[in-house]
Structure formats: C-alpha cells, structure tokens
Amino acid sequence: MTATTTHDGAGPRVDAGSAPDQGATSKKGLRSGKGSGSDRLVPGPTPTATASSPVTAAQARESQTPSPRAGQRETMTGAASLVRSLEAMGVDVVFGLPGGAILPTYDPLLDSPTVRHILVRHEQGSGHAAQGYASATGRVGVCLATSGPGATNLVTSIADAHMDSVPMVAITGQVGSAAIGTDAFQEADIVGITMPITKHNYLVTNPDDIPRVIAEAFHIAASGRPGPVLVDVTKDAQQATTTFSWPPTFDLDGYKPTTKPHARQVREAAKLIAAAERPVLYVGGGVIRSGASDALTALVEVSNAPVVTTLMARGALPDSHPNNLGMPGMHGTVAAVTALQKSDLLICLGARFDDRVTGLLSSFAPHAAVIHADIDPAEIGKNRKVDVPIVGDARDTISALVPALKAEHDAGNTADLGQWWRQLDQLRETYPLGYDEPEDGSLSPQHVIQRIGQLSGPDTIYTSGVGQHQMWAAQFIKYEKPGTWLNSGGLGTMGYAVPAAMGAKVGVPGSTVWAIDGDGCFQMTNQELATCALNDIPIKVAVINNSSLGMVRQWQTLFYEGRYSNTDLHTGAAVEMGSRIPDFVKLADAYGCAGLRCERPEDLDATIEAAMAINDRPVVVDFVVHRDAMVWPMVTAGLPNDAIQYARGITPIWDRDESSNPETVRGETADDERTGDEQTGADR
Amino acid sequence: MSRHTLSVLVQNRPAVLMRVAALFARRAFNIESLAVGPTENPETSRITVVVDVDDLPLEQVVKQLNKLVNVLKVAELDAEASVQRELLLVKVRADGVTRPQVMAVTDLFRTHVVDVAPDAMVIEAIGRPEKNAALLRALEPFGIRETVQSGLVGLSRGPKALADRSRA
Numbered sequence: 001m002t003a004t005t006t007h008d009g010a011g012p013r014v015d016a017g018s019a020p021d022q023g024a025t026s027k028k029g030l031r032s033g034k035g036s037g038s039d040r041l042v043p044g045p046t047p048t049a050t051a052s053s054p055v056t057a058a059q060a061r062e063s064q065t066p067s068p069r070a071g072q073r074e075t076m077t078g079a080a081s082l083v084r085s086l087e088a089m090g091v092d093v094v095f096g097l098p099g100g101a102i103l104p105t106y107d108p109l110l111d112s113p114t115v116r117h118i119l120v121r122h123e124q125g126s127g128h129a130a131q132g133y134a135s136a137t138g139r140v141g142v143c144l145a146t147s148g149p150g151a152t153n154l155v156t157s158i159a160d161a162h163m164d165s166v167p168m169v170a171i172t173g174q175v176g177s178a179a180i181g182t183d184a185f186q187e188a189d190i191v192g193i194t195m196p197i198t199k200h201n202y203l204v205t206n207p208d209d210i211p212r213v214i215a216e217a218f219h220i221a222a223s224g225r226p227g228p229v230l231v232d233v234t235k236d237a238q239q240a241t242t243t244f245s246w247p248p249t250f251d252l253d254g255y256k257p258t259t260k261p262h263a264r265q266v267r268e269a270a271k272l273i274a275a276a277e278r279p280v281l282y283v284g285g286g287v288i289r290s291g292a293s294d295a296l297t298a299l300v301e302v303s304n305a306p307v308v309t310t311l312m313a314r315g316a317l318p319d320s321h322p323n324n325l326g327m328p329g330m331h332g333t334v335a336a337v338t339a340l341q342k343s344d345l346l347i348c349l350g351a352r353f354d355d356r357v358t359g360l361l362s363s364f365a366p367h368a369a370v371i372h373a374d375i376d377p378a379e380i381g382k383n384r385k386v387d388v389p390i391v392g393d394a395r396d397t398i399s400a401l402v403p404a405l406k407a408e409h410d411a412g413n414t415a416d417l418g419q420w421w422r423q424l425d426q427l428r429e430t431y432p433l434g435y436d437e438p439e440d441g442s443l444s445p446q447h448v449i450q451r452i453g454q455l456s457g458p459d460t461i462y463t464s465g466v467g468q469h470q471m472w473a474a475q476f477i478k479y480e481k482p483g484t485w486l487n488s489g490g491l492g493t494m495g496y497a498v499p500a501a502m503g504a505k506v507g508v509p510g511s512t513v514w515a516i517d518g519d520g521c522f523q524m525t526n527q528e529l530a531t532c533a534l535n536d537i538p539i540k541v542a543v544i545n546n547s548s549l550g551m552v553r554q555w556q557t558l559f560y561e562g563r564y565s566n567t568d569l570h571t572g573a574a575v576e577m578g579s580r581i582p583d584f585v586k587l588a589d590a591y592g593c594a595g596l597r598c599e600r601p602e603d604l605d606a607t608i609e610a611a612m613a614i615n616d617r618p619v620v621v622d623f624v625v626h627r628d629a630m631v632w633p634m635v636t637a638g639l640p641n642d643a644i645q646y647a648r649g650i651t652p653i654w655d656r657d658e659s660s661n662p663e664t665v666r667g668e669t670a671d672d673e674r675t676g677d678e679q680t681g682a683d684r
Numbered sequence: 685m686s687r688h689t690l691s692v693l694v695q696n697r698p699a700v701l702m703r704v705a706a707l708f709a710r711r712a713f714n715i716e717s718l719a720v721g722p723t724e725n726p727e728t729s730r731i732t733v734v735v736d737v738d739d740l741p742l743e744q745v746v747k748q749l750n751k752l753v754n755v756l757k758v759a760e761l762d763a764e765a766s767v768q769r770e771l772l773l774v775k776v777r778a779d780g781v782t783r784p785q786v787m788a789v790t791d792l793f794r795t796h797v798v799d800v801a802p803d804a805m806v807i808e809a810i811g812r813p814e815k816n817a818a819l820l821r822a823l824e825p826f827g828i829r830e831t832v833q834s835g836l837v838g839l840s841r842g843p844k845a846l847a848d849r850s851r852a
Contacts, residue, residue: 200753378747
C-alpha cells in the first residue's frame with residue numbers, strides 16, 4: 001500500500017441522479033456537493049455566456065469579472081475554466097510561451113478581456129518576469145509554459161522564487177493523462193522535478209478541479225511565507241468539458257499559516273529590547289514581503305536601535321534614516337557587520353541567518369541573545385539558537401512590538417544606548433563605503449552605479465543580476481522605499497535582471513526601471529529585450545561591462561593567485577579585454593532598443609541622462625568599466641565576520657573592550673588564514 | 685543521535701509519500717524505517733517514520749513536515765506511551781532434524797509458522813524491533829535464507845487519537 005491512491009474524495013462530487021455519467025466524456029452531470037442551491041442557474045437579467053443574445057461571451061464575462069456571481073455554473077472546456085479562474089483571481093498579466101500541451105489554454109486566453117498575455121522568448125524569462133512583477137507590486141506573479149522543456153525552463157525561476165519567498169503561480173501544460181509515464185513527446189515529470197523548489201504543486205487531470213486548484217494555488221502562493229506554486233494541467237483536462245463556478249471551496253486542511261504573533265512572546269521580546277544595551281534590528285526580506293516598512297520605522301523610532309538591512313531587505317528602512325547602518329554580510333558595511341558581532345541582542349525580523357550574513361556560524365554575534373520573528377516556524381532555530389521565538393507575519397509582529405516596547409519604557413525600563421551609538425558612529429565614520437577610482441582614467445563600475453542611483457532617484461525600481469555589480473548596486477544605490485530593489489538573493493541566479501525588470505515595469509508602468517546587469521548575466525537572458533521592445537515595456541539596462549565573470553575573477557585574484565580560468569568574456573574593447581563579442585550596442589539595435597555606450601568618466605552623467613530621456617523603447621547602455629575593481633568590504637567565505645576586510649589587506653581590529661577605538665591594521669589579510677576547503681561556492 | 689518515531693497524518697493524495705520521503709532526503713535526515721497505509725478515514729493516510737537524529741534536528745524535521753500542505757498532523761510517538769510494532773517474515777532452513785528446534789524457537793517468541801517446505805519454513809513475527817531482532821539472533825544458527833520486514837507502525841496508548849490533537 002502506498003499513499004498514492006487516486007484522489008476522489010473531495011472537491012466537486014457526482015450528484016446521485018447523474019451518477020451514471022461518471023467516467024463518460026460528458027461532465028454535464030457533475031454538480032457541486034458543496035454550497036446550497038449552487039446547482040441551479042441564477043435567474044434574472046444577468047446574461048450567461050451561453051445565452052442566445054447578441055452579448056458575446058467575452059462581454060458577458062467582462063460584466064462578471066473579477067468576481068463572477070457566486071454559485072453560477074457554466075459549461076465550458078477545462079482550458080476556458082482555467083482562464084476564467086485566472087480572471088476571477090484578478091490576474092491582469094501572464095508571462096508565457098505556448099506549446100503543444102498548453103495550446104488548448106492559449107485559445108480562450110486570446111479572448112480574455114482582462115488577462116494580458118506577454119509572449120516571452122524563453123520560459124526562464126517568464127518566470128523571472130513573474131517574480132519581478134510580484135516583487136514590485138506585492139501581487140502574485142503568473143507564468144505559463146508548455147510541458148517538458150517549457151516546464152523545465154521554468155525550473156530556475158521557480159527555484160529562485162522559492163529561495164526568495166516570491167509569490168508566484170506557474171502553470172504548465174502536461175501531456176494527456178493517458179500518456180503520462182510513457183516518455184511521451186515533451187513529457188517531463190515537472191511536479192516531481194519542482195517538488196523541492198515549490199511551496200506546493202499540483203497535477204490536475206480532472207477538469208472539475210481547475211477552479212479549486214487555481215484558487216488554492218494563489219492562496220498558498222500569497223499567504224504565510226510567500227512562495228511559488230506550480231499547477232500542471234494535462235492536455236485532456238484542458239480539452240474536456242467541465243462546469244465552472246466561482247468561488248470554489250478550498251480543500252486545505254493541512255495549511256494554516258500562523259500570522260498573529262503570540263502576545264506573551266511579544267511582551268517577552270519587548271522586555272529584552274528595553275533592557276538591551278547593544279541591540280541590533282536585523283531586518284530581512286520578510287519585512288518587505290509583508291509590507292512592514294512603516295511599522296519598522298515606528299519600531300526604530302521607539303527603540304532607537306541600529307538597523308541592518310540584508311540584501312533582501314534593502315529599502316525596508318530608508319538608507320537616509322540615521323539608524324540604518326546598511327547591509328550586513330559578506331559584502332556588508334563594517335558598521336553593520338560589526339554591530340551584529342558586538343551586539344548583546346539581535347532582533348531578527350523576517351531574516352533567516354543565511355550563511356552570507358553570518359559568516360562562520362559558530363562565531364556569529366557571539367554575545368547576543370536572539371529574538372527571532374518569522375512567519376515560517378521552520379526558520380526559527382534552524383541556524384541559530386533562539387531565546388525568544390515569535391511566529392507571525394512581520395507587519396503584525398512589529399506592529400505589536402511597538403506598543404509593547406512603549407509600555408516597557410513607560411514602566412521605566414530603558415537602557416542607555418549612548419555608548420553603543422558612539423561606537424557605531426565611529427565605525428561608520430572610519431569605515432564608510434567607498435572605492436578607488438582606476439588610475440588609468442577608465443570608468444569605475446561603482447561610480448557608474450552610484451551615479452545611476454543619484455540621477456534616477458529613489459522612486460526608480462532597480463533590478464540586478466548576480467555578482468559584483470549586484471553587490472555594488474546593493475551598496476552604492478541609496479534605497480528609500482521598499483520594493484525598489486529586486487534581486488536574486490538566495491539562489492544567486494545570473495540573468496535575473498532583464499526579465500525581472502520587464503516584469504516590474506509591467507506591474508508598475510509609471511516607474512522608471514533600471515536593470516543593473518553584468519556582461520555575463522546580460523548574456524543569459526537578454527533575449528527578453530525583444531519582448532520589451534515589442535510590448536512597449538521601456539526598461540533601461542545598464543550593462544556594467546568589465547569583460548569578465550567579475551565576481552569569480554575577484555575570487556581568482558584573491559584565492560587562486562590570479563589564475564583567471566575561464567572568466568574572460570571578451571565583451572570589452574581594449575586589446576587585452578577582447579573584441580566586443582557581442583557588441584552590446586549593436587545587440588540593442590538588433591532588438592529594437594536604443595543602444596548607448598560610455599567608456600570615459602567625463603561622459604558618464606550625459607550618457608545616463610540620455611538613457612533617462614528615452615522612454616519610447618528599451619535602452620541598453622554598455623558601460624565599459626575597469627575590470628580589476630573589487631567588491632569591498634569582504635568577509636571571506638567560511639571565516640568569522642570578525643575577519644572582515646575593509647579593503648584588500650586592510651582589516652579593522654578592535655579590542656574586546658568596547659570603549660576602545662577601532663584601529664586599522666595593514667597586511668593582516670584574511671586570505672592568509674583561509675584554508676582551501678573553507679571556501680564555499682563562489683558567486684559568479 | 686537517537687531514534688524517534690513520528691506519526692504523520694496526511695491527506696490521502698497522489699504523491700504525498702513522495703513529498704514526505706523527498707523532504708527527508710533533501711534535508712539530509714536519515715530515515716530508519718517508513719510505513720504508510722490507510723486510516724479509519726478514507727480521506728487520510730498515516731505515515732509512521734523512524735528517524736535517527738538529535739533533538740534539535742528533530743525539531744527541524746517536524747517543522748519541515750508541518751510545512752507540507754498535505755500534512756495534517758505530526759506527533760512523536762513516545763516509546764513508553766505508545767504501542768509500536770513491526771512485521772517480520774523470515775525464511776529459515778529447517779529439515780526433518782532441525783524443524784522441531786526451530787519450532788521451539790518460534791513458540792518461545794510466540795510467532796507463527798506461515799509456510800513449510802521440506803527444507804525451509806517461513807516464520808511471521810509481529811513485535812517491537814528489539815523482539816524481532818532477538819528472534820533473528822535465535823534463528824541465525826539454523827541458517828536464515830532471507831528476511832523482509834515492514835516499517836514500524838505505532839499508536840499512542842489511551843483514548844486520544846492523533847486526529848483529535850492540536851485542532852488549532
């Protein structure tokens with residue numbers, strides 16, 4: 001016996017009177033067993049799609065969407081039911097690419113009055129576009145693909161959404177149910193493949209299940225800790241006749257995310273915060289996903305605690321806020337990294353003690369008690385022992401912490417943070433983020449990114465690929481608002497920037513969207529420029545072109561004696577940098593985009609402004625930058641955060657006595673201490 | 685490391701067993717045994733899984749299991765407060781000379797002979813894993829041809845049922 005018996009217990013049931021129809025091709029006899037009176041047509045003037053009036057089906061539908069009349073039943077194909085379900089969920093855009101097994105669904109999609117389909121050039125692009133859309137708008141992103149290779153091309157973006165908790169629904173066609181398991185043409189077990197990288201997934205073989213499954217998928221994707229849900233629908237389920245009614249009844253007895261924090265835990269946390277002398281608010285992406293920025297600002301005001309915003313949380317608190325120490329982690333600011341290490345209390349809000357933040361886990365924040373608030377109970381205690389666990393939505397939790405902390409203060413429980421702030425302010429002054437201009441007069445990549453941020457401003461949405469340019473964009477652009485910094489943090493997916501920018505621009509068409517990309521990343525997904533050009537999605541792409549896989553090259557410089565194995569991309573101009581293959585300006589032109597190039601610092605502002613002025617088509621700017629620039633500060637992978645280097649060979653040191661001034665010591669480089677097997681997974 | 689028995693109530697859906705088993709593999713949790721079958725309710729199945737982990741990773745196992753949408757309840761079956769059984773079938777050499785001796789062992793362990801051939805017998809044993817292990821040791825001298833055993837299944841003692849618990 002296995003648990004894999006066929007599910008037939010829940011969902012629409014066969015009415016006793018029509019039981020003989022069961023198994024026949026006609027499903028007209030199927031009635032819902034749930035909801036009284038749901039099986040009679042709604043009388044009155046409301047036209048149904050089948051009414052013999054001049055009203056077209058589309059018009060009739062338009063009058064009903066996004067919330068069709070409850071209980072009304074219409075006969076249609078599974079494919080039409082799928083499209084109707086998307087309409088009923090309020091979906092306004094789907095990124096996808098058709099193929100054999102999803103063809104039935106593309107037919108009614110053509111007539112949908114509310115769902116706009118954007119035809120991508122590669123399914124991975126549809127997934128990242130859905131992520132970008134979701135991250136920029138807070139709504140569920142939707143992507144659509146066919147079976148087999150269409151579905152497997154989605155895998156990277158699904159995994160990315162899973163790691164970064166992005167609400168996304170991926171819909172795939174599947175071969176006919178009779179062909180499943182036969183190695184049929186374009187068959188892949190995408191439900192099996194994506195099981196470890198989805199929050200949940202479905203194989204739908206019965207068209208009657210479609211509305212329920214779609215509604216559940218959106219609910220699961222958006223609620224609790226958000227994540228991707230995949231719905232795989234067999235071709236025969238799309239083609240068969242079924243009845244559609246809305247809303248369907250959920251069948252989710254095993255899914256009950258906890259969103260309200262426990263009051264006693266909140267009081268306990270407030271007590272610790274009030275008493276802490278060296279508290280740090282360690283803020284993660286959960287704060288952005290839950291829309292908790294306002295609540296966070298209030299908590300910062302009440303507590304006056306310093307704040308570090310992780311890579312996923314840049315913008316959760318304005319960078320201009322005096323309590324914001326910047327980003328912690330491998331390439332975090334000295335102040336943020338040190339604050340965590342010296343803290344006596346970490347207030348971790350929607351973050352997960354990722355290895356890129358903690359460095360060597362056993363040496364992370366060794367003196368700190370930990371309050372860990374997260375909506376996912378499995379994150380609490382996963383990496384770090386927790387003193388006060390709080391399971392709940394970040395916004396609800398932080399909102400509850402504010403009055404609880406005020407009550408502590410009113411009761412006279414307030415620690416003096418003066419000494420702590422003096423120490424941190426000194427670190428900020430001594431070790432600000434910075435970079436050296438190249439001596440040969442070439443463009444500095446950090447400067448390019450910084451100027452884009454300054455000239456485009458805080459209302460712009462920035463996306464990035466993965467690598468050096470990503471870290472510089474996280475460091476040197478000042479984020480003032482949540483949802484303006486979209487990147488692939490957990491999975492580290494090169495190629496995220498362009499399609500994510502496309503999705504963000506579709507979701508927030510009024511915003512300027514800059515993709516800060518690398519020359520390596522850009523070559524992975526730049527085919528979506530065609531999608532952007534043809535669909536009036538005028539994104540701006542800054543290719544930070546150092547003619548290399550820059551982050552890998554940086555590691556080769558630091559840890560492999562400068563042996564540059566396979567990191568030269570030949571996209572630069574100078575002789576030693578290659579031959580401009582491809583020429584990004586010509587490539588932009590070929591895709592119907594504006595192509596610009598900037599190679600000298602004196603042209604920088606004018607080039608950015610020229611790109612900003614073009615809004616009728618996408619713009620690609622080839623910023624040819626110095627290739628030896630490195631990302632600093634840096635904590636070498638596998639080393640304690642205390643070994644942070646401010647720049648190569650420059651390590652701040654400090655006494656255990658907190659009152660002493662930090663000093664800077666040259667020549668004590670972390671890479672001397674490094675052992676080979678401590679290196680874990682170079683970013684690309 | 686220590687052994688823990690988890691009782692997992694799941695919705696009776698396709699691929700639920702795969703979801704649970706894949707979770708253990710993905711998170712590098714070591715499964716010692718796994719048994720799955722229907723329950724008193726046709727809508728649910730029950731998985732009993734024995735894992736060899738320390739307390740802290742065990743907490744992770746339970747939390748990760750609870751995240752699976754099809755998982756309804758997870759509870760640890762305490763060895764003292766539950767009944768736990770495993771089914772073991774053993775094919776042992778037994779000819780005319782040794783058969784009475786083998787029979788004596790099976791009687792001693794209160795097990796059953798379920799098949800007899802001129803030179804072998806199949807013995808069915810139901811009990812706690814330790815008892816079945818002891819039986820195997822006792823039969824070893826006669827020559828064990830092959831064995832097969834089910835995963836452990838268990839129920840808590842007393843009136844409470846898993847489905848009653850923690851209706852949050």
